[in-house]
Amino acid sequence: MSLIEVKNVSKQFGGLAALTDVSFVLNKDEILGLIGPNGAGKTTMFNVINGFYRPTKGDVLLSGKRVSNLRPHVLCKLGVARTFQVVRPLQRMSTLDNVIASAFIRIKSKAEAEKLSLDVLQFTGLSDDINVLSKGLPLGKRKRLEIARALATQPEIILLDEAFAGLNPTEINEQIEIVQKIRTERGITILIIEHHMKVIMAVSDRIIVLNYGQKIAEGTPSEIGHNPVVIEAYLGEEHSA
Amino acid sequence: MKKYLPHIIFAGLCVVPLMDLSSYIMHILILVLMWSVIGMAWNILGGYTGQVSFGHAAFFGFGAYTAGILYYHLGISAWWGIPACVVILTALSLVVGYICLRLRGAYFALATLALGEICRVTTENLVDFTQGNMGIMIRERTWVDKTWYFYIILFIAAGTFLLIKIVMESKLGYYFVAIREDQDAAESLGIDTTFYKTISLCLSGVLTGIAGAFFMNYMGYIDPGVVFPLYDISITTVMVVMVGGAATYWGPVVGAVIMVFLAEEIRSLPYIGAAHMTIFGVILILIILFVPNGLVGDYRRLLKPFKHKKEASS
Numbered sequence: 001m002s003l004i005e006v007k008n009v010s011k012q013f014g015g016l017a018a019l020t021d022v023s024f025v026l027n028k029d030e031i032l033g034l035i036g037p038n039g040a041g042k043t044t045m046f047n048v049i050n051g052f053y054r055p056t057k058g059d060v061l062l063s064g065k066r067v068s069n070l071r072p073h074v075l076c077k078l079g080v081a082r083t084f085q086v087v088r089p090l091q092r093m094s095t096l097d098n099v100i101a102s103a104f105i106r107i108k109s110k111a112e113a114e115k116l117s118l119d120v121l122q123f124t125g126l127s128d129d130i131n132v133l134s135k136g137l138p139l140g141k142r143k144r145l146e147i148a149r150a151l152a153t154q155p156e157i158i159l160l161d162e163a164f165a166g167l168n169p170t171e172i173n174e175q176i177e178i179v180q181k182i183r184t185e186r187g188i189t190i191l192i193i194e195h196h197m198k199v200i201m202a203v204s205d206r207i208i209v210l211n212y213g214q215k216i217a218e219g220t221p222s223e224i225g226h227n228p229v230v231i232e233a234y235l236g237e238e239h240s241a
Numbered sequence: 242m243k244k245y246l247p248h249i250i251f252a253g254l255c256v257v258p259l260m261d262l263s264s265y266i267m268h269i270l271i272l273v274l275m276w277s278v279i280g281m282a283w284n285i286l287g288g289y290t291g292q293v294s295f296g297h298a299a300f301f302g303f304g305a306y307t308a309g310i311l312y313y314h315l316g317i318s319a320w321w322g323i324p325a326c327v328v329i330l331t332a333l334s335l336v337v338g339y340i341c342l343r344l345r346g347a348y349f350a351l352a353t354l355a356l357g358e359i360c361r362v363t364t365e366n367l368v369d370f371t372q373g374n375m376g377i378m379i380r381e382r383t384w385v386d387k388t389w390y391f392y393i394i395l396f397i398a399a400g401t402f403l404l405i406k407i408v409m410e411s412k413l414g415y416y417f418v419a420i421r422e423d424q425d426a427a428e429s430l431g432i433d434t435t436f437y438k439t440i441s442l443c444l445s446g447v448l449t450g451i452a453g454a455f456f457m458n459y460m461g462y463i464d465p466g467v468v469f470p471l472y473d474i475s476i477t478t479v480m481v482v483m484v485g486g487a488a489t490y491w492g493p494v495v496g497a498v499i500m501v502f503l504a505e506e507i508r509s510l511p512y513i514g515a516a517h518m519t520i521f522g523v524i525l526i527l528i529i530l531f532v533p534n535g536l537v538g539d540y541r542r543l544l545k546p547f548k549h550k551k552e553a554s555s
Binding site: 050052071072073074076077081082084088089090091092093097100101102104105108110113149150153 | 410411412415416418419422423425426427428429430431432433434
């Protein structure tokens with residue numbers, strides 16, 4: 001069953017075509033990877049799905065309903081949460097308050113919001129940092145805070161924008177575990193942008209490859225790893241070996 | 242102890258009128274309380290929600306003129322201005338919010354700056370309705386003695402303080418701060434930023450308006466130059482909060498105490514009294530450089546040099 005359907009989406013900034021006629025489907029309970037070289041339009045795709053941008057052409061459907069004209073906060077209410085590539089914690093708020101602020105979307109009382117937040121923070125391994133101001137967190141934890149905030153909105157779908165960039169190998173392994181747990185324990189569908197090949201190959205069920213704003217390939221990780229077009233455009237010779 | 246600080250201060254202030262202070266001291270205390278209300282009101286929008294306004298004179302003046310015009314045209318007590326301005330100021334805030342809140346940062350500040358001036362010039366020129374520069378005078382003051390004015394503004398201030406405390410510990414407060422910290426992130430976390438900024442503006446505007454309506458009743462005379470000026474109201478409001486500490490409960494109160502006393506003291510100095518605005522400007526620069534979070538926000542840092550000395554000497 002398709003949760004999100006992207007239909008022939010194009011996005012132009014003036015004369016620059018950031019996305020050209022991209023279509024794909026995100027199925028329920030799936031982890032779908034979105035890869036491509038820098039400037040391929042991955043984050044633009046997220047911004048279109050998430051409602052920050054309106055597509056110049058085409059539509060985004062959420063469970064069959066057209067959502068391409070809705071604002072981000074409405075999409076969040078409908079169950080689409082996201083994290084940012086450049087982490088954007090609410091700096092002068094504690095880690096806990098950051099998460100509480102996003103938990104309020106479906107919860108009225110502060111006590112319950114706090115309960116959910118503590119649960120989510122434990123899930124992402126941030127229990128020891130709840131009273132730290134979020135600008136004082138190291139990058140690895142900020143990335144996890146981004147995920148915790150997204151989870152606190154109790155979404156159906158999470159869009160993860162480079163949740164692994166800049167992490168050290170240990171942190172990457174922890175993060176992979178968290179991402180997999182998001183699906184297995186919480187039943188949330190994931191669309192993930194990632195440059196780290198090891199990670200994307202390990203976590204994704206399917207992968208979509210963008211290049212210069214166009215979809216050039218789609219398939220399982222092993223299909224993508226052997227696809228000559230993808231190797232040419234992105235992976236390079238070494239990976240195909 | 243710290244938890245009961247508001248109660249203690251409130252109780253202390255309640256007995257002040259019994260101390261038989263001079264009329265001048267009472268006047269100063271009333272001004273301090275009034276400026277606390279304006280500062281706290283500005284703080285909701287500028288401190289917590291992060292939308293810096295340089296046009297709060299517009300809300301203050303609107304409140305004052307609401308009271309004044311009710312008295313002048315309808316012949317009813319100007320005290321009705323306080324409930325009336327809840328309605329009027331909400332309406333004004335909605336209009337202002339619709340136009341200005343789509344702007345961000347400096348552009349919003351500039352738009353509010355213009356708003357204050359628009360209100361002043363309009364009031365000066367709508368002579369039939371507002372009496373223009375002749376102003377509005379209440380012929381029969383409610384009380385000659387200041388005691389009741391003091392109690393009224395004290396209750397308004399206490400109510401404002403309580404309201405802000407309740408708001409800031411609720412969902413609304415979290416949303417305000419989230420918007421201040423990062424509007425785009427807030428938006429993607431499901432916060433309707435335009436809506437909540439408008440609520441913040443309404444709260445801020447109505448409370449400022451109530452202070453304005455009180456001012457009309459208390460002073461008994463207003464004209465556009467008194468209630469709509471850029472320097473004496475809009476900028477002073479920002480100063481009160483900056484000196485005390487933005488986004489703190491006590492900041493605006495501390496700021497109001499300092500600014501009102503400072504204004505009185507500097508104005509009475511020979512020669513440089515006329516230049517009190519210059520001196521305020523210098524103070525603002527020093528505040529931004531050395532205590533950017535205000536006296537309340539940075540008090541720990543302010544105490545630091547003293548602590549160091551103590552440790553060194555012991």
